[in-house]
Amino acid sequence: MKNLNAAIVGCGSIYKVHADALIELEKVKLKYVVDIREERAKKAAEEYNCSYLLKYEELLNKEIDVVHICTPHFLHSPMAVKFLEAGINVFVExxxxxxxxxxxNINAALAQSQAKLGVCFQNRFNDNNQQAKKIIESGKLGEIKGIKGFVTWHRSRDYYLKDDWKGFYETEGGGVLINQAIHTLDLMQWFGGQIKAVKGNIDTRVLNDVIEVEDTAEATLYFESGALGIFYATNTFSQNSPIEIVIDCENGSMRLFNDQLVINQGDNKSVFNADNQGDYKSYWGNSHHKIIELFYQDLLADSYENIVTAAEGLKTLTLIKYINLSAQNNKKFHLENESDY
Known part of the structure; x- marks a missing residue:
């Protein structure tokens, strides 16, 4: 079985998590890092004992099997499409x-390519989230009646000013919805299943003179099953407090909060404590390594057993699209005609 040569495009805040995961994999070799800033690319190459490039297009002429896209949001699609058209596998943040x-556009390119693409929704692989998913699928708590997801974090003026792409629709695509709370939206639909409609609102409450995107969003998610989802997210709190997800079922409930899964069923209460803290930012958890390892296992086995697919990535983009449309038009939007659902 051949080894896989990998490259990382973008040496900003997240690339190191990917690089650290790659160097632990036996059948994978990190060959290149790429960044338009030579000083940053060179430093990354020295740290991980690999070569560096300044233009991502140069990878098309190299013997590369997988490219990790860790760039600003507006570059994800053009880069992914080019690599997929060249038959190179893609793992995109x-x-x-x-x-x-x-x-x-990515999905269309993927349909014409022999390559695979995975999306980095690493929180699906946190121990407690995996446990909650198994309990839901077992049916022992009955059908889901409701789900709530709360994200109350803090993003400062400096956070936006240090990167020229953040805070603008043209380059970031949005604010708290697409950058911070997207993981919670992904988990809510992963736990609850197909969503048929949304009604939501967005606003910019703080730093209006710095950003044009929303820093606060809320929505009601109407699941096909009849369950209701209550979602709230903001970047305006004074700290990055733990995310809370509550799943209310017919025969009990589950609460995911601060690396704990608490299960209440009648008079019985069970508590699972997961070690989801790595060496990085606390709210990232430690499951980047898990999802990357599983992605490469699937590549080597030519399977899609664990890959979070482009279709799954489109589900969250669909929710974000319709939350924004609902906010603009002040009405509920139905998703029945969307191919992703």
Whole structure:
């Protein structure tokens, strides 16, 4: 079985998590890092004992099997499409793309390619989230009646000013919805199943003089099963507090909060504690390594057993699209005609 040569495009804040995961994999070799800033690319190459390039297109002429896209959001789609057209596998950081249409472009290129694409929704692989998913699928708590997801984080003026692409629809695609709370939206639909409609609102409450995107969003998610989802996210809190997800079922409930899964069923209460803290930002968890390892296992086995597919990535972009449309038009939007659902 051949080894796989990998490259990382974009040496910003997240690339190191990918690089650290890659160097632990036996049948994978990190060959190149790419960044338009030579100083940053050179430093990354020295740290990980690989070569560096300044233009991602140069990878098309190299013997590369997989490219990790860790760039600003607006570059995800054009880069992914080029690599897929060249038959190179792609692992893309969230979001799949800048917006729904760009995500569709990736999906179209994927349909014509022999390569595979995975989306980095690593929180699906956190221990407690995996446990909650198994309990839902077992049916022991009965059907889901409701799900709530709350994200109350903090993003400062400096956070936006240090990167010229953040805070603008043209380059980031949005604010708290597409950058921070996208993981919670993904988990809510992963737990709850098909969503048929949304009604939501967005606003910019703080830093209006710095950003044009939303820093606060809320929505009601109407699931096909009849369950209701309550979603709230903001970047305006004074700290990055733990995300809370509550899943209310016919015969009990589950609460995911602060690396704990608490299961209440009648008079019985069970608590699972997961070690989801790695060496990186606390709210990232430690499941980047898990999802990357599983992605490469699937590549080597030529399977899609664990890959979070482009279609899954499109589901969150669909939700974000319709939350924004609902906010603009002040009405509920139905998703029945969307191919992703």
């Amino acid at each position: 969230k979001p799949l793309a800048l917006n729904y249409q760009d995500g569709q």
